[in-house]
Amino acid sequence: MMKLSTIASLLLVGGVASQTICPTELTQSQELTDTLTLYYEVVDNVLCARMESFNEGWLGFGISPSGKRPMHPAEAIMGLPEEGSVLKYDLSAESESGVVPMSDDKQTLMDTNITQADGMTVMTFAKVLDEDQYPLVAGDNTCIYAESTSNAFGFHNNHPHYFVLKLADSSGSDATMKRGFMAIAFGAMAVWFGL
Numbered sequence: 028m029m030k031l032s033t034i035a036s037l038l039l040v041g042g043v044a045s046q047t048i049c050p051t052e053l054t055q056s057q058e059l060t061d062t063l064t065l066y067y068e069v070v071d072n073v074l075c076a077r078m079e080s081f082n083e084g085w086l087g088f089g090i091s092p093s094g095k096r097p098m099h100p101a102e103a104i105m106g107l108p109e110e111g112s113v114l115k116y117d118l119s120a121e122s123e124s125g126v127v128p129m130s131d132d133k134q135t136l137m138d139t140n141i142t143q144a145d146g147m148t149v150m151t152f153a154k155v156l157d158e159d160q161y162p163l164v165a166g167d168n169t170c171i172y173a174e175s176t177s178n179a180f181g182f183h184n185n186h187p188h189y190f191v192l193k194l195a196d197s198s199g200s201d202a203t204m205k206r207g208f209m210a211i212a213f214g215a216m217a218v219w220f221g222l
């Protein structure tokens with residue numbers, strides 16, 4: 028008999044390690060600036076996103092439901108190219124000291140990556156929609172972005188800006204199919220691990 032806790036942790040590992048949640052091609056896109064585009068798609072309960080900037084600098088994406096300044100409290104995902112980190116932060120002020128990484132148990136992003144090449148910065152992440160204080164919902168979301176021309180993190184020249192992110196409801200058959208596929212993948216993993 029396999030222990031339930033073993034199965035549970037296997038499923039967890041499968042969920043985090045499986046890079047299959049997000050498709051390679053993201054179907055939606057939104058131009059945020061002349062040099063910054065957000066590509067995205069909702070798959071199941073996850074926002075798959077890629078920010079592409081024609082600058083070399085840190086990038087940010089956040090949720091700030093008030094829709095007006097000051098932009099805090101808010102949550103943000105920051106990609107710091109030199110650290111190679113893409114993490115979730117709480118924003119309590121628009122200054123460096125007001126930007127604090129969330130605790131480890133809240134660092135739930137998947138498929139994170141930040142790379143720089145040929146004058147471009149590309150950040151990817153997959154984020155569970157309904158988590159933390161400010162969930163993302165189907166329909167309109169009041170979001171913020173930041174695009175820097177420098178890898179040194181700071182808000183002096185890079186104040187975040189608002190935008191509305193429209194998310195589709197992904198409860199359709201496509202999502203159901205992917206859920207089924209993932210269930211099969213997990214099952215296959217369990218077999219692979221000889222459970």
Ligand SMILES: *[C@@H]1O[C@H](CO)[C@@H](O)[C@H](O)[C@H]1NC(C)=O
Nearest residue numbers: 138139140141142143149151
């Ligand atoms: C990050 O993206 C780059 C460029 O696409 C790729 O070469 C690299 O393997 C990726 N890293 C991870 C950890 O996925």
